[in-house]
Amino acid sequence: MIKKNDVIEADIVDLSHEGLGVAKLDGLVFFVENALPGEKIQMRVLKVNKKIGYGKVEERLTTSADRNEAIDVAYLRSGIADLGHLTYEAQLKFKTKQVKDSLYKIAGIKDIEVPLTLGMGQPFAYRNKAQVPVRRVNGQLETGFFRKNSHDLMPIEDFYIQHPEIDQVILVVRDLLRRFDIKPYDEQEKTGLMRNVIVRRGHYSGEIMVIFVTTRPKIFRIEQLIELLVDQFPQVSSIMQNINDRDTNVIFGPEFRLLYGKDCITDQMLGNYFEISAPSFYQVNTEMAEQLYQTAIDFADVTQDDTVVDAYSGIGTIGLSFAKHVKKVYGVEVVPQAVENSQRNANLNGISNAHYVCDTAEKAMAKWVQEGIQATVILVDPPRKGLTESFIKASCQMNPDKIVYVSCNVATLARDVKHYEELGYKLSRIQPVDLFPQTHHVEAVSLLVKERSDDE
Structure with a gap:
């Protein structure tokens, strides 16, 4: 009988719709992160119940020809690029199969x-929007991404799938928040000011909007912070504040305030111009x-x-x-x-x-x-x-x-x-x-x- 912490040899036979490797052992279906069909692995059992289990790769005994070895595992663990270990050609085939399987x-x-x-011809650095939590990690304010299925922040500087300029803006904002000693939000204690930083960038226009999500209205020395930010990034044409004092996973609260510039940015899609406000949906x-x-x-x-x-x-x-x-x-x-x-x-x-x-x-x-x-x-x-x-x-x-x-x-x-x-x-x-x-x-x-x- 398979139990937690057992290490067993397993063949990966499929991918789940979330991109987890699938292994079948003793009538159980195991889901394994960072494992691809055709790979034989030494699997440590993390969790098991009557029908399904979860495992992790202790050692890869064979490697799939579709594996992308160049990906940093942090992107897999955070969910930023949970299919990044698969070559792009294989990703497109996987997604086609998802559609066929669902219809059938x-x-x-x-x-x-x-x-x-x-x-895409260049299937990375494509996102025109980032929603980044701000938390304290090892005594220091950090920006990054939550580890999958948790609220543990992983500090990340290069988000891989975001436009590089968005990543640069986030790093400068992070450094300015540290410089002005603005307190990051603490979910356990329900203390601190800065919950999230959202950055939107027009794909064609290059216009940038920065949104600070805070627990209360007043931000200490915000005028100086804005002056320094815009000085480094003149393409920042909108800085907004959203106030969210609720104990919730929802990013935005109901109130938005304009701190600098205008309350929207403009971009194009299929030849039409669109005004994009802070809360609006835009692909x-x-x-x-x-x-x-x-x-x-x-x-x-x-x-x-x-x-x-x-x-x-x-x-x-x-x-x-x-x-x-x-x-x-x-x-x-x-x-x-x-x-x-x-x-x-x-x-x-x-x-x-x-x-x-x-x-x-x-x-x-x-x-x-x-x-x-x-x-x-x-x-x-x-x-x-x-x-x-x-x-x-x-x-x-x-x-x-x-x-x-x-x-x-x-x-x-x-x-x-x-x-x-x-x-x-x-x-x-x-x-x-x-x-x-x-x-x-x-x-x-x-x-x-x-x-x-x-x-x-």
């Missing part, structure tokens, strides 16, 4: 072609987001006669990308500030055929049906939890010809596709896109087409 296992779909995941990989949205436009195959409903419209990035190709775009979003942003972004680009409302998608779509608005295409780009059954029903009641589903979680995508197929919308095309190279996450664009009965 969850939705029972096996007859659709899943093309190879669209990847963190601009280059691949453009490919993602272009794939959605191509799948929808729209004309100037089409009317598009953009559910989960955010600040308008995907809907406004469609606007120049169609007659009208109707967007709906529950976050009031995002709705304001999307209308401002429409005006910024001289787009007059996009209309945004603040509501739940279900209620907005029901109103639009009553008003006689006929959507030919519905766009959905939901959070990881996917769509609710009520949303799926409401979207079908609008009777669109096509539904274009942009997903960041292929498991919930497969579940939702199954519901749509039951309501007469068939999955016609799918394309995985690698928005998060070096991590196990995969995005996918799907096209669902209304099945016509013989009398239609």
Whole structure:
């Protein structure tokens, strides 16, 4: 019987959806960090229950041809690049398999072609946003990343997948916080001032926003800190403060204050300009987001006669990308500030055929049906939890010809596709896109087409 701390030889036969090596021993399935299919290892058992266990590599006896030896294990341990030990070519194949497996296992779909995941030419230093905790480690204020499944901060200076300029800004901020003796937040004691530093950078514009998340409003000598920061980085055009005094893992509290410059930065996507405020959602990989949205436009195959409903419209990035190709775009979003942003972004680009409302998608779509608005295409780009059954029903009641589903979680995508197929919308095309190279996450664009009965 296998028990904790046993060291046993194991063959890695697969990767889990989170990129952990899978070994099968004595009827148990073990998950092992930093182990790849085809590798034989000496595994130390960390935890075991009736069906599954967790192990760690004590020694690698054979090495996979798909292993990237150049990765620092700190990136694997922190989850920053939890697939970084796999060569990039193999990462793209892994993600394609994730999509195929989810469609088959969850939705029972096996007859659709899943093309190879669209990847990046340079699959690192791509993130345009960093959210970095500030904590005390060994008596000194540090910035870094939490070790996976913990709140132990690992000090990190080069984040590998972030734009290098963002890393440089974080290091200068860290050194200034030390210099002015600003106290880092202590989760246990609920003391200290500085919880997080968030940095956003426009991919094309190069504009930088810095956000300080603090437990209370007053920051000692903040004017001097800002002066020194902007002196080193003139491209910093916005410095914001967010006040969060709650005992929570949620990064932002409700209150934002402008400390310097303007309250947003501007960047481009597919030729449109977008104002990005501190709390607004904006895809963190601009280059691949453009490919993602272009794939959605191509799948929808729209004309100037089409009317598009953009559910989960955010600040308008995907809907406004469609606007120049169609007659009208109707967007709906529950976050009031995002709705304001999307209308401002429409005006910024001289787009007059996009209309945004603040509501739940279900209620907005029901109103639009009553008003006689006929959507030919519905766009959905939901959070990881996917769509609710009520949303799926409401979207079908609008009777669109096509539904274009942009997903960041292929498991919930497969579940939702199954519901749509039951309501007469068939999955016609799918394309995985690698928005998060070096991590196990995969995005996918799907096209669902209304099945016509013989009398239609």
